Amino acid sequence: MSVQATIAINRFGLGAKPSELIVANKAPKQWLINQLQRKPAIHFNSDVAHSNEIMQTLAELREQKKSNKNNLKSDNPSDTPQTKTPKVSYHRQTYLQLSIDTLEHAINSEHSLNWRLLDFFSNHFSVSSAGPVMTALVPTLEREAIAPNLLGRFDDLLISVIQHPAMLIYLNNEKSFGPNSKVAKKNGRGLNENLAREILELHTLGVESGYSQKDVIELAKGITGWSVANPLKDKEQGFKYRRSGHEPGVRTLLNKTYSQKESEQGKSMLRDLAVHPATAKHISYKLAHHFISDNPPASLVNKMTACWLATNGNLKEVMTTMINADEAWHAEKLKFKTPREFVISSLRALDLKANNRQLYSSLVTLGQQPFKAGSPAGYSDREDDWNGANALISRVNWASTIAARAKKVQIEAIIKNSFSESISQLSYQTISRAESRKQALTLFLMSPEFLRR
């Protein structure tokens, strides 16, 4: 087995499922590049709720609650029993079902590179749960806006994400109206810069890339009226452009004039931002940082940036460039797995099934609850933020818990399938001298080789 195959599987993918190393070993680079050719890049179950349906249900539940409350008020409250609410609320149930569904797909996938990439962009466009609406909506963004554009052009991905209700509501753009719009004149509602600021700082150009506060305001005005339909009042569903809230006039962003009308104005701005050299560099760096090393070589980032600019932000080409670069294939493992990567790769390696509750509590316990970064910057992708003492002990205890559930596995086969020969003598001996299968598997999962990729 080649060293390249173990790198392909661990560094770019989510770790080997049983016998997967043999498949990757035939042509490791090609095995990865083939994954990028898949159409669709990833496939989700379609039998779970869409954000439109979720918004509808949430609105109906709010109405119902209101009328219950009114009924309660009219009676003597001390005599009336509280209205019964189900044990797990609708929004929480939806959140759990959808976010765990993604995790399960990743665990079972045979093209885990694409699922890694989905995780990357889901964290790049981080949305956090808080309150019923956001809690139910957060897991829909990656399914509806990111997955369909995962290996396409970045401008399509960007527009699709920015127009998704989860992002519009999370960063308050659904109520952002131009100061000179009809809506503002009528009820005094104004501009909210939140989404525009994060687009420039996090989603595209990156901090300190030379834009000014004026650019933030211009972009914010360009996307005024980008709102979300009210399921009980509007005919539309999901994204709704509210013309009467759009700031009229010509905008100037990064010294370029945008005279387009209506929602086309914001779209043009986003399309230009998507292929801006600062964006190309910012996201190329972030990808290399995520897949390759906390300090990715400048030559690698430059290759990817050049590809981004040459292909107008074609993500498949940028990923292919990274995979084809020699700088990506060093033998040393430079990335410490995040809790999410650790959980997914552990279950893949041991071929274990876990139920929803177990999966969810694993991530909570290890510190990476889905969609709970609490900041539009998302969860950290740096080793220092995950390798703390308390975190390591939690991983040991978690590993020991799931090792106890793996009854039939052959430790020798698992080591071979995950690392081939790329495991130190010390790790190999410590694992093989363990007094029980459970202990051996715990040590395998906690070996320096498995903690890193």
Place this chain on the structure above:
Amino acid sequence: MERRDFIKALGASLVVFQTPLLAMSLEANQPTSAQPAKLVWVVLRGAMDSLGTIVPAFDANLLKQRPKLASNIKEQLLPLDNGYGFHPALANLHQWYKDKQLLPIVAVSSGYKERSHFDGQDYLESGLANIDHDSGWLARAISQKDVNAIALARSTPISLRNIPQANTWYPSRLKDADSDVYQALSSMYADDKLLLDRLNQGLALQGLTQQESNKSTGKFVDLSKACAKLMIDPKSNVDCAMLELGGWDTHSNQNNRLARQLEELDNGLHALKQELGAQWQNTVVIVATEFGRTVKENGTLGTDHGTASAMFIAGGKVKGGQIAGQWPGLADEQLFEKRDLMPTSNTFSWIAKALNEHWKLTPQQLARVFPSVPIASASVIHT
């Protein structure tokens, strides 16, 4: 400087710090005493009802606004000065007050003007005119003071984000692995210094917090105990901590729920003081909530989201035993937007005063912690 860094989650919890305290800047006017000034920041999430906690029994409008809620507990209040009374569940805090170690401050607000819990909490933690999810006031104060801090939480709250000195600790629900696993791991990590160090630090920490860990419930009283243990252990080198207690959103059935909440708070703070032992003399505890609740009771025997609430400053050297803050009154025309308690002072200005007197932060340094709020003039700590 970059506005934000990434979020440190549980993973960052390197608790047993190895670097000694760095010398404080000269500007900081370091006290000669070798005793470190310890600070505990307690956030009550969900909006604590101040009128049910520090009850203004003297205000004739209280019963008019809250005929059902207020009449139920009026007889059992624990007496304070100026006609205020503590909710009966606050027995320990009442004793602190009598010992002049607790300063309740009424009618405070962070300046947050809307009524969303999440934004209100983010605002309270961020301490800026506009919420920054990646910069908290406590983190900015720590940057000035350069002490180590720990959040008793699964991931770093906004208060402590974006600084290398902050870490997290939280009891695990998982059973500990067999001890021979740890032994085998330490031999497997022989060539990997980083993992070996982390493992050893983790095991030391596990020993320190064994009792709280085993309960594994994350109850406030257990977190408070663990918090104090971490703060007094010389090896851990932690001088600042953050605790959180949720569950204050009492829209219905408030009397029962608030009593439970206050009891939990009271027991937790009592445990914190007990475990701190002699260090209580060097400790200041600041307790605040994102906003208050409506003055009028609602139709479900509860209250809704409001504006001004109350806060506490406690500790061995706190100028306690008096009620601070000006009372705005409860008549309809005295209320904010005709529904909420009117704020008469700013939460952050009191915190700034406490940081000034306890951590000796200068006005220049405090301007970096709270750029948009002046320092309160009234002294809160014996210096």
